[in-house]
Amino acid sequence: MTEREVRFLTREVSRILSMVRVNPLTREELEFLKSVVEKVLSGRLDEVTMEEAERFAEIGKRWWLEEGREEAYKIFLTGLYIKAYLLSREVVEEREGSCTPS
Numbered sequence: 001m002t003e004r005e006v007r008f009l010t011r012e013v014s015r016i017l018s019m020v021r022v023n024p025l026t027r028e029e030l031e032f033l034k035s036v037v038e039k040v041l042s043g044r045l046d047e048v049t050m051e052e053a054e055r056f057a058e059i060g061k062r063w064w065l066e067e068g069r070e071e072a073y074k075i076f077l078t079g080l081y082i083k084a085y086l087l088s089r090e091v092v093e094e095r096e097g098s099c100t101p102s
Helices: 003-017 027-041 050-067 070-098
Strands: none
Touching: 003 027, 003 070, 027 050, 027 070, 050 070
């Protein structure tokens, strides 16, 4: 998983969110999704927490299950992809740390 891939997917979510209205999402959910997208697109992916990635995916999943909308599915998958990126980054950092001589 690369940061470039996450930014690519997040640009698509940004486009989707520019068209979404408060219903079926709450105003709080919409603002939350936009805040995570802003972090990613402004080069601050390292500021996104695992909890934010999980919530991002959960919002998309709930919307997708309730309405079956393709846009919601894209949001759900992007949240999962952000989460996978964060996990893979942790693994790489752990490996690099364990290779450091004592």
